[in-house]
Amino acid sequence: MARFHDLEVTDIHKTIRDAVVVALKPAPGSEEAFAFTQGQYLTFRHDFDGEELRRSYSICAGLDDGVLRVGIKRVEGGAFSGFANEVLKVGDTLQAMPPMGSFHTPLDGELQRHYLGFAGGSGITPVLSILKTTLAREPKSRFTLVYANRGVSTIMFREELEDLKNLHMGRLNVIHILESDAQEIDLFTGLVTQEKCGELFRSWIDIEDVDIAFICGPEPMMLGIAAALRAHGMEDAQIKFELFASAQPGRLKRKVTPGDTASSANQASTAITLDGATQTITMGKDISILDAALQNAMDAPFACKAGVCSTCRCRVTEGEVEMVANHALEDYEVEKGYILSCQSYPLTDRVAVDYDQ
Numbered sequence: 001m002a003r004f005h006d007l008e009v010t011d012i013h014k015t016i017r018d019a020v021v022v023a024l025k026p027a028p029g030s031e032e033a034f035a036f037t038q039g040q041y042l043t044f045r046h047d048f049d050g051e052e053l054r055r056s057y058s059i060c061a062g063l064d065d066g067v068l069r070v071g072i073k074r075v076e077g078g079a080f081s082g083f084a085n086e087v088l089k090v091g092d093t094l095q096a097m098p099p100m101g102s103f104h105t106p107l108d109g110e111l112q113r114h115y116l117g118f119a120g121g122s123g124i125t126p127v128l129s130i131l132k133t134t135l136a137r138e139p140k141s142r143f144t145l146v147y148a149n150r151g152v153s154t155i156m157f158r159e160e161l162e163d164l165k166n167l168h169m170g171r172l173n174v175i176h177i178l179e180s181d182a183q184e185i186d187l188f189t190g191l192v193t194q195e196k197c198g199e200l201f202r203s204w205i206d207i208e209d210v211d212i213a214f215i216c217g218p219e220p221m222m223l224g225i226a227a228a229l230r231a232h233g234m235e236d237a238q239i240k241f242e243l244f245a246s247a248q249p250g251r252l253k254r255k256v257t258p259g260d261t262a263s264s265a266n267q268a269s270t271a272i273t274l275d276g277a278t279q280t281i282t283m284g285k286d287i288s289i290l291d292a293a294l295q296n297a298m299d300a301p302f303a304c305k306a307g308v309c310s311t312c313r314c315r316v317t318e319g320e321v322e323m324v325a326n327h328a329l330e331d332y333e334v335e336k337g338y339i340l341s342c343q344s345y346p347l348t349d350r351v352a353v354d355y356d357q
């Protein structure tokens with residue numbers, strides 16, 4: 001089971017005015033736990049005046065960089081991102097769970113593929129990790145990045161991308177789309193919408209040639225891009241998503257069936273396996289399995305509680321549950337019985353879930 005480990009901040013610097021890049025060194029003995037796959041993220045926990053917050057940040061380093069690095073963009077009024085940008089310094093210790101997430105595709109040095117990445121703002125972090133690793137480990141493959149930002153001054157990793165273009169001559173193409181700054185080519189100004197993608201695919205990107213697309217950014221942008229990719233013939237299996245924040249509230253209350261009362265019909269006996277031990281609890285069907293586990297002092301893993309990060313993933317081994325939101329699990333995982341426990345409520349009177357599988 002994933003647990004928090006100490007990491008030392010070994011470097012911290014600004015990539016733009018409102019974002020820092022933080023290099024981290026796992027405490028001795030934890031190095032192996034932090035071996036990562038390109039595109040994965042770390043979930044940190046930090047105490048703010050007695051309240052523990054958990055926040056996820058994607059690793060922006062490539063597999064061959066020999067360092068663990070995350071990029072944190074300040075969100076106006078945001079607790080963790082503000083702390084990282086204003087207070088965090090070299091020598092501090094952060095606590096994080098080992099890398100998680102499935103925003104990647106297996107690489108093979110023999111393949112000759114064309115990858116297409118879309119990133120919006122801080123959504124560049126996992127895409128940068130993926131493109132660096134891919135260009136280094138698949139020498140015959142190419143990568144096209146469409147990178148959306150408000151203006152030139154908010155482009156994270158601008159110089160690093162230029163360096164990568166020079167390092168991998170002809171194999172990395174970067175198209176910057178800027179919301180408010182005018183560019184020589186009109187098409188490159190404005191928002192990345194389904195219509196703009198359609199125009200890009202007509203004259204700048206040969207979509208028939210693209211094998212896999214990665215999308216990370218604000219949800220409306222992601223939906224528009226995915227719709228354009230599908231409209232131009234890409235299959236769902238070729239499109240990979242990473243959502244940073246959900247536009248939905250994410251903690252939808254389960255619908256209460258008319259006639260429901262606080263009787264035993266609304267209660268479930270739920271067996272929860274965590275770290276090799278099973279505890280059976282009686283819980284209301286209107287609270288999530290994750291909250292029920294936490295209320296019973298079980299140290300179940302979680303980060304966003306919004307169905308986005310998959311940290312709370314477990315597998316249903318008995319009974320049925322309703323998952324009200326899922327922005328993280330792939331269809332094949334759901335078919336195998338995996339659920340996001342922060343979004344799942346018992347439907348049957350007996351349920352068993354396993355966090356260890």
Ligand SMILES: Cc1cc2nc3c(=O)[nH]c(=O)nc-3n(C[C@H](O)[C@H](O)[C@H](O)COP(=O)(O)OP(=O)(O)OC[C@H]3O[C@@H](n4cnc5c(N)ncnc54)[C@H](O)[C@@H]3O)c2cc1C
Nearest residue numbers: 056057058071072073076077078079080081122125244309
């Ligand atoms: C898988 C994953 C990967 C991610 N990777 C990255 C990454 O690489 N880089 C990155 O920068 N981000 C990333 N994120 C987003 C990140 O986890 C945080 O969501 C983000 O940094 C904001 O957290 P925060 O604590 O700073 O803001 P929060 O404190 O959560 O605040 C968020 C917003 O809500 C408002 N708010 C807070 N409390 C209240 C309140 N009580 N009432 C009303 N409004 C309120 C704040 O003003 C702010 O606008 C990722 C998210 C996920 C799920």
Ligand code: FES
Nearest residue numbers: 303305308310342
């Ligand atoms: S805690 Fe993030 S998906 Fe459940």
